[in-house]
Amino acid sequence: MAKKKEQPIILITNDDGITAPGIKSLIEAAKTLGKVVVVAPDKAQSGMGHAITIGNPLRLEKVDLFTDIEAWQTSGTPVDCVKLAVDKILHRKPDLCISGINHGANHSINVIYSGTMSAAMEASIESIPSIGFSLLDYRFEADFTAAAHYAHQIIKTVLANKLDKHLLLNVNIPSVPKEKIKGIMVCKQAYAKYKEEFDERKDPHGKKYYWLTGKFINFDKAKDTDVWALKNNYVSVVPVQFDLTNYTLKKLLEKKNIFK
Numbered sequence: 350m351a352k353k354k355e356q357p358i359i360l361i362t363n364d365d366g367i368t369a370p371g372i373k374s375l376i377e378a379a380k381t382l383g384k385v386v387v388v389a390p391d392k393a394q395s396g397m398g399h400a401i402t403i404g405n406p407l408r409l410e411k412v413d414l415f416t417d418i419e420a421w422q423t424s425g426t427p428v429d430c431v432k433l434a435v436d437k438i439l440h441r442k443p444d445l446c447i448s449g450i451n452h453g454a455n456h457s458i459n460v461i462y463s464g465t466m467s468a469a470m471e472a473s474i475e476s477i478p479s480i481g482f483s484l485l486d487y488r489f490e491a492d493f494t495a496a497a498h499y500a501h502q503i504i505k506t507v508l509a510n511k512l513d514k515h516l517l518l519n520v521n522i523p524s525v526p527k528e529k530i531k532g533i534m535v536c537k538q539a540y541a542k543y544k545e546e547f548d549e550r551k552d553p554h555g556k557k558y559y560w561l562t563g564k565f566i567n568f569d570k571a572k573d574t575d576v577w578a579l580k581n582n583y584v585s586v587v588p589v590q591f592d593l594t595n596y597t598l599k600k601l602l603e604k605k606n607i608f609k
Contacts, residue, residue: 356383356384357382357383357384357443357444357445357508358383358384358386358439358441358443358444358445359379359382359383359384359385359386359443359444359445359446359447359504360386360387360388360431360434360435360439360443360445360446360447360472360477361375361376361379361385361386361387361388361389361446361447361448362387362388362389362390362427362430362431362434362446362447362448362468363375363389363390363427363448363449363450363451363464363465363468364390364393364394364395364396364397364426364427364448364451364463364464364465364467364468365393365394365395365451365452365465366389366390366391366392366393366394367387367389367390367391367412367414367420367422368414369393369452369489370452370489370490370491370493371449371450371451371452371484371491371493371496372387372389372449372450373415374450374493374496374497374500375447375449375450375482375497375500376415376418377497378497378498378500378501378504379447379500379501379504380418381501382501382504382505382508383444383445383508385418385419386418386419386420386421386434386438386439386443387415387418387419387420387421388420388421388422388423388430388431388433388434388438389420389421389422389423389427389430390422390423390424390425390426390427390429390430391408391410391422391423391424394426394427394464395451395453395464396462396463396464397426397427397428397464397467398461398462398463398464398467399428399467399470399471400426400428400464400467401425401426401428401429401432402424402425402426402429405424407423407424407425407429407433408423408424409421409422409423409424409433409437409438410422410423421433421434421438426464426467427448427464427465427467427468427471428464428467428468428471430468431446431468431471431472431475432471435475435477442475442476442477443472443477444477444478444508445477445478445479445480445504445507445508446468446469446472446477446478446479446480447469447479447480447481447482447500447504448465448466448468448469448472448479448480448481448482449465449481449482449483449484449500450482450483450484450493450496450497450500450522451463451465451481451482451483451484452484452486452487452488452489452491453483453484453485453486453487454483454485454521454579455481455483455519455521456483456485456519456521456538456539456575456576456579456585456587457538457539457540457541457565457567457569457574457575457576458538458541458542458543460519460538460587460589463481463483465481465482465483466481466519466589468481469481469517469518469519470517470589470591472517473515473516473517473590473591474515474591476514476515477514478507478512478513478514478515478516478517479516479517479518480503480504480507480516480517480518480520481517481518481519481520482496482500482503482520482521482522483519483520483521483522484496484521484522484524485521485522485523485524485579486524491524492524492526494526494527495522495523495525495526495527495530496522498527499520499522499530499533499584500520500522502533503518503520503533503586515590515591516588517588517589517590517591518586518587518588518589519538519575519585519586519587519588519589520584520585520586520587521575521579521584521585522584523579523580523582523583523584525582529582530582530583530584531581531582531583532583532584533583533584533586534578534583534584534585534586535586535587535588536573536574536575536577536578536585536586536587537571537573537574537575537587538574538575538587538589539567539569539571539574539575539576539577540567540568540569540574541565541566541567541568541569541576542565542566542568543563543564543565543566544563544564544566545561545562545563546561546562546563547559547560547561547562548560548561548562575587
């Protein structure tokens with residue numbers, strides 16, 4: 350008699366906190382595709398990047414927030430969540446790590462700052478295929494219907510195709526009704542940045558404080574970027590890697606031999 354195939358273990362985390370609507374939608378998208386275990390921050394950790402907790406103890410508590418889903422909350426960062434999940438909860442590497450669904454865009458340069466993507470990247474570093482999902486809507490009451498639909502489709506495809514143990518995908522979904530989305534587009538990260546300013550104010554005691562403000566500027570007009578895809582109502586899928594080596598510049602430096 351053939352041995353019954355075990356369900357894949359899917360680790361879910363995020364950076365908006367365990368009570369965020371986005372993570373609930375991601376659980377719904379994934380729960381029929383494997384055994385889901387949630388390990389997420391106990392509060393919002395947006396913009397944390399790849400931060401880890403080293404100077405303070407980490408708290409880890411089992412919570413009953415989702416029907417028939419094992420869930421834990423931690424006082425740490427999104428990256429801490431992945432580390433704790435592998436070492437203290439699962440005691441093994443999951444078959445897939447998914448992060449999100451983030452409230453707000455993580456296209457282009459946002460991938461550098463994103464706690465959502467850093468959690469996924471940490472999993473990728475540990476040879477766990479991973480995906481970060483983001484919806485281009487920052488509102489708490491955002492409609493995640495289309496995002497959950499495409500998340501389910503992408504998760505199912507990745508589980509069915511053994512690609513690379515370091516697989517890391519940055520997926521962004523436009524904030525439009527599902528029927529207006531044209532499909533999924535594999536693309537590159539657009540060259541863009543924020544032109545930032547600090548709004549200077551004074552508190553009731555007359556002391557100065559600052560609010561970071563800024564404007565997103567896209568310098569990349571190509572039609573194969575995540576920014577273009579999202580603007581044209583495609584779900585953008587950007588393959589990402591944690592190797593930051595600039596191989597073109599490396600070859601140039603070796604050729605010129607300027608450091609000898």
